[in-house]
Amino acid sequence: MNKAMGNDWKTIISLGAEGGSITLLGKEQQPGQWVFKKAVNEMNFDDLEDESFQPTESTEEVRPLKSSLYNRGKEATSWEKAIKLLDHYPWPLLNPREVHPAFRKRVWNALQKEVKEKYGYRIDSHRLNKWSKLCLPEYSPKMVTLSTWLQNSTHTTVLTGAGMSTESNIPDFRSKEGWWNNIDPRTVATTDALRNNYDLFHEFYSMRIDALKGCTPHKGHEILAAWEYKGLIQAIATQNVDGFHYAAGNKNVYELHGSIQKFHCENCAKSAKEDEFLSKSNCKFCGGKLRPGVVLFGEMLPEESWTESLSHIRKSDLVIVIGTSLEVYPASQLPQMTSGKTVYINAEVDASHHNFDLIIEGKAGEVLKLVDELV
Structure with a gap:
């Protein structure tokens, strides 16, 4: 709706559940300077639509509100204080109805922070998709899901193959147009x-x-290096021999098939x-x-690289496989060695990859760039 509500108050966030709603309102007093307040409809939190929601210490004290509609008088003069106006409610778990276009990214960032700190990421994919459509309409749900998993994971391992380097103009042996x-x-x-x-x-x-x-590392390599620096990923196991992960700045790289530079x-x-x-x-x-x-055909993989890769895979909450056909044994078995979530990113996807939790068809660099914009 985004209608002005008296003296140019506009809807910043509108949240609902059966029986009521909460609205964060904002008024721009000067260009770029906003003041905020909240308006509350009667709400019974027993009627929350999200069946996966379980009351926590921070939400157990919430009670149905008595008046049918009223403005909470306290105003906030900063975005940080505005979000705190909603702290009394499990607002990330409510039904999002509207987000002001000027505040989409800030609402998304606040949502991620709130979910991480208070709810241990217990937010179902249906609810997350609703939020992402309002806050990040230009991104596909798959990109949003991967960015969320990446930020939520305490240990992430990336497995790369030839498709990771094709955007550096290195021929891919296994693609349909490759040297094979x-x-x-x-x-x-x-x-x-x-x-x-x-x-x-x-x-x-x-x-x-x-x-x-x-040939040099492309933007996707640089993004993986930046993610390692930020602590978003802990290791890269690669089937590539070009050394581009090291060249881009990654430190924890395990070259399963050796190096053509040595x-x-x-x-x-x-x-x-x-x-x-x-x-x-x-x-x-x-x-x-x-x-x-x-490593030539018929030779064993380097023992240290294999052992370390397997160790990282086994303790990962998230394993991201990028640009590999998963046809070469034993590296092809690594994604199956984790109990965490698995993601497959490749320019060519077929039915053999159905066992991944998330599949994204696209070029490595392009996908990583989009995901990086969200983390």
Whole structure:
């Protein structure tokens, strides 16, 4: 409705339940300077629509109000004090009816804070969707849900695959348009090729190294680094070998398939330099063949990276899987190792991903940017 109510008072938040309503009113006295008060209709909190609501210490003292409609005389001169006018009521759990467009983001932030501090995030998805439609109409409910889960989680692990890096213009081997149509890595990214067809092996990895030249982390990588810094995520387990998570600023990264930026001798395991590999030099220590530090088909995953990734996954409240087809074992099994919520983000989604709690179809960077705007 958003109607002026006497002397230009406008509805900022309108909340209802069976039998009554609460309205936070606001009046702009000067540009950007508001004063607030509340208006209350008779309300019986026993009739709350939200069946999942359980009275807490802060709501047990609420009683039905006696008058049919009245303004509470106390006025607030700041947004923080305005929200406190509603503290007597479990307002996040009521039925939201209207939010003033100028206050949408502030109401959403206040809602998140209130739910976290007083209700332990016990707000059902139906109620949350109502709030999000009023406060964040430009965002899809899935983005809002993920942002809420992310903020609510005490331990979050991210698992990334090739689709995480495609927006950095790195070819994705597994997409429909990817290099799998032209080169089957299972014939060249193998220990057999390394030992028995080194020319092909060297050409393949030289091509991959050249493909990385000029490529840099994109906005999605930077967002994940910022989330780690803020404490929103605790670890990244990645199937990628490009090193972009480290380059973007993440610290707790576990490279399940190794790194194409590191090189060593296949024979003696001594470290080597990139230019030594690209020039097809032999190991200067033993004369053996040089190779990048990636996990080849048929090799075991790095024990420390696997153990740490599994440990983080198992204690996570939230696991976010980004840009992986989940076809390569054993990394594909990691999302199943958590008792927390699971989210799948990928440009290509099919029926095989139905077991995730939330599925978002879209490019990694674009999805992460939208979610980041909400946290």
